[in-house]
Amino acid sequence: KQEVTQIPAALSVPEGENLVLNCSFTDSAIYNLQWFRQDPGKGLTSLLLIQSSQREQTSGRLNASLDKSSGRSTLYIAASQPGDSATYLCAVRQRDTGRRALTFGSGTRLQVQP
Amino acid sequence: NAGVTQTPKFQVLKTGQSMTLQCAQDMNHNSMYWYRQDPGMGLRLIYYSASEGTTDKGEVPNGYNVSRLNKREFSLRLESAAPSQTSVYFCASRDTLYYGYTFGSGTRLTVV
Numbered sequence: 001k002q003e004v005t006q007i008p009a010a011l012s013v014p015e016g017e018n019l020v021l022n023c024s025f026t027d028s029a030i031y032n033l034q035w036f037r038q039d040p041g042k043g044l045t046s047l048l049l050i051q052s053s054q055r056e057q058t059s060g061r062l063n064a065s066l067d068k069s070s071g072r073s074t075l076y077i078a079a080s081q082p083g084d085s086a087t088y089l090c091a092v093r094q095r096d097t098g099r100r101a102l103t104f105g106s107g108t109r110l111q112v113q114p
Numbered sequence: 115n116a117g118v119t120q121t122p123k124f125q126v127l128k129t130g131q132s133m134t135l136q137c138a139q140d141m142n143h144n145s146m147y148w149y150r151q152d153p154g155m156g157l158r159l160i161y162y163s164a165s166e167g168t169t170d171k172g173e174v175p176n177g178y179n180v181s182r183l184n185k186r187e188f189s190l191r192l193e194s195a196a197p198s199q200t201s202v203y204f205c206a207s208r209d210t211l212y213y214g215y216t217f218g219s220g221t222r223l224t225v226v
Binding site for chain 2: 031032036042045046089091101102106
């Protein structure tokens, strides 16, 4: 059974810092990996989608990498801002199940201090 | 705006009551999903529908039923609500080209 782990569970940084969020998964047979942002009491907003054949994806200050063989992904946030404060979730889509659903990590709760 | 729409946003039920959570997407996606999110448990799949007319169980289906009414709509029904079903429920759909998922804003359900 696929398991997704996110470290750290919580992170507090001063504004302007570059930071890295980590995601690891136990089964490398994945179609893709997706990073989401969730604000308190809100839904999930998709940030980046990396296909299994890709190594990284970039959107603005965000860069996500994927190393499928080692079962790891990182989300890099450059020049963090207070507006980046949220919970960040990674999720993988398994290759060899019929349901084609996502398996989620428990998230990293990020607080950026002004 | 294109996306996934869930109703209602909030609901309080008494134990034993029934209700249906509604979900609709306007992106012409084939696959739709229902997840629940609980503190410390992450998101867990309840039911999914790979296409119109088909549904299948996910990780935590007990106590729920679903209906894929048409390609746009996928509803989740609680026949006899229990306090253990207090949670935030998310509907999602998946695009068929890049296999990315779009989530609704959620329904916060409390069963007392």
